[in-house]
Amino acid sequence: MNQPADSAGVERAVAKGLAGQRVRIGLVGCGVVGTGILRLLRDNAETIEARLGAPIEVVGIAVRDPSKLRDPLVPAELVGTDPMALATQDDVDVVVEVMGGLDPAGAVVKEALEKGKHVVTANKALIAEEGETLLEMAESTGVDLYFEAAVAGGIPIIRVLREALASDRVVALSGIVNGTSNYILSRMTSAGLDFADALAEAQAKGYAEADPTLDINGGDARHKLAILATLAFGARVDVHAIPMEGIDTVSALDIAFASRFGYVIKPLAIGRPTDDGELDLRVHPALIPESSVLASIHGALNAVHIEGAMLGPSLMSGPGAGALPTAMSVVSDIVDVGRNLITGAHARVPSRAFRGSTLQALPLASPKSHRGRFYLRFDVHDRTGVLGKIANVLGGFDVSIEQMVQEGGQSEGNPHATLVMLTHVASAGDVHGALEEIDRLQYTTGPSRALRIEEG
Numbered sequence: 001m002n003q004p005a006d007s008a009g010v011e012r013a014v015a016k017g018l019a020g021q022r023v024r025i026g027l028v029g030c031g032v033v034g035t036g037i038l039r040l041l042r043d044n045a046e047t048i049e050a051r052l053g054a055p056i057e058v059v060g061i062a063v064r065d066p067s068k069l070r071d072p073l074v075p076a077e078l079v080g081t082d083p084m085a086l087a088t089q090d091d092v093d094v095v096v097e098v099m100g101g102l103d104p105a106g107a108v109v110k111e112a113l114e115k116g117k118h119v120v121t122a123n124k125a126l127i128a129e130e131g132e133t134l135l136e137m138a139e140s141t142g143v144d145l146y147f148e149a150a151v152a153g154g155i156p157i158i159r160v161l162r163e164a165l166a167s168d169r170v171v172a173l174s175g176i177v178n179g180t181s182n183y184i185l186s187r188m189t190s191a192g193l194d195f196a197d198a199l200a201e202a203q204a205k206g207y208a209e210a211d212p213t214l215d216i217n218g219g220d221a222r223h224k225l226a227i228l229a230t231l232a233f234g235a236r237v238d239v240h241a242i243p244m245e246g247i248d249t250v251s252a253l254d255i256a257f258a259s260r261f262g263y264v265i266k267p268l269a270i271g272r273p274t275d276d277g278e279l280d281l282r283v284h285p286a287l288i289p290e291s292s293v294l295a296s297i298h299g300a301l302n303a304v305h306i307e308g309a310m311l312g313p314s315l316m317s318g319p320g321a322g323a324l325p326t327a328m329s330v331v332s333d334i335v336d337v338g339r340n341l342i343t344g345a346h347a348r349v350p351s352r353a354f355r356g357s358t359l360q361a362l363p364l365a366s367p368k369s370h371r372g373r374f375y376l377r378f379d380v381h382d383r384t385g386v387l388g389k390i391a392n393v394l395g396g397f398d399v400s401i402e403q404m405v406q407e408g409g410q411s412e413g414n415p416h417a418t419l420v421m422l423t424h425v426a427s428a429g430d431v432h433g434a435l436e437e438i439d440r441l442q443y444t445t446g447p448s449r450a451l452r453i454e455e456g
């Protein structure tokens with residue numbers, strides 16, 4: 001057995017590994033995150049060197065438009081437009097990809113891995129869509145490909161799943177992993193804003209992109225869930241097979257009714273292995289009890305709740321985006337890669353938490369097979385017998401009502417009512433079958449609404 005490393009041993013390894021050198025990085029992209037990385041490397045230079053044993057030096061930066069006005073801390077003499085050059089040049093030890101998107105980011109990362117360079121990326125789309133190929137390339141060439149910032153920005157959830165939980169089995173995870181959608185639903189809850197106003201506010205504050213589609217339709221959270229599911233459950237996951245629902249169909253009315261029953265509506269990403277050997281992965285808004293831990297995650301914050309078979313429940317929360325929190329995760333990955341460079345211990349910890357050969361392609365549970373409680377809302381003509389007819393259809397689909405409230409009103413002179421019901425445990429397939437029939441029979445004045453209730 002090897003002798004435990006003493007501090008002199010580590011010093012010797014440092015001397016041998018980088019021999020008075022630096023960890024040299026090529027920064028591919030210098031926007032929000034890239035500039036944050038430069039700021040962090042400047043402000044925390046001393047502490048990083050003390051922890052790593054060598055300084056980190058930026059040797060080149062690639063951007064799309066070099067004429068753009070940039071923060072004065074971006075060294076103009078290092079700025080170029082050729083990311084591929086950084087992926088191949090000899091004096092780059094670690095390629096740091098923070099440009100985003102699949103193309104050309106994917107090609108740059110592949111080129112870097114092929115050239116035997118270590119890669120750190122914040123690109124969730126790239127890891128969710130092409131991670132399998134890239135991580136296999138990294139494993140076969142014996143280099144590190146790290147992506148802490150790709151999920152939940154500044155929260156070190158990847159590292160926790162990869163290292164801290166290496167001895168445990170994760171039996172469930174649920175998280176708020178998209179800050180924009182959490183901000184929108186939080187403002188709809190706290191200020192009574194409707195969806196469009198809350199979105200406009202999120203954009204004005206810089207929480208939402210100019211094109212917020214992926215935040216709102218669940219696509220961004222689905223990317224992150226695919227990554228988390230691989231690390232938590234050792235599963236190969238086809239990101240496009242994960243069922244998702246966006247938050248854009250949640251109305252201020254749903255939020256107000258949920259609150260009357262003691263619930264808040266949150267944008268959730270959920271994963272758990274089922275007893276049938278399937279993986280239940282879902283992204284959707286859901287009602288959760290006001291007393292549950294995720295209910296207290298407000299605004300643009302993110303949180304991930306993990307249930308370990310031995311550990312039990314554990315929650316990590318913090319900023320899911322922003323220049324410095326995200327840069328913190330990226331640079332911590334660079335420090336890790338640098339430590340591996342120094343000690344010659346590349347790929348000691350598998351990037352996907354599990355050795356690639358042990359990853360399983362578990363079938364995903366059908367969304368229809370999900371069983372749980374549901375929140376249902378029906379807008380109906382306020383006529384005698386409508387409630388009975390709706391209850392009949394629900395009963396025919398084995399959906400039984402646990403609680404109900406009815407509120408009346410007038411619409412264009414006609415009396416109408418809103419019926420809100422919480423069901424007992426039912427299958428999602430049955431609930432949706434019942435709603436389709438209720439809407440088809442025109443008992444309602446608009447499409448009926450179903451939201452899942454997660455008990456938290």
Ligand SMILES: NC(=O)c1ccc[n+]([C@@H]2O[C@H](COP(=O)([O-])OP(=O)(O)OC[C@H]3O[C@@H](n4cnc5c(N)ncnc54)[C@H](OP(=O)(O)O)[C@@H]3O)[C@@H](O)[C@H]2O)c1
Pocket residue numbers: 028029030031032033034062063064065066068081082083097098099100101103104122123124125149150153320321322323326
């Ligand atoms: N922003 C966050 O809070 C956050 C949080 C977690 C993860 N991330 C991830 O981090 C990555 C970067 O996000 P960001 O917000 O920093 O994006 P950003 O502000 O749009 O910056 C992108 C950078 O990449 C450069 N770039 C884009 N296409 C290029 C090309 N073809 N060749 C060379 N350079 C190119 C841009 O150049 P120009 O400057 O010339 O336009 C810009 O410097 C994304 O994958 C994102 O998902 C971001």
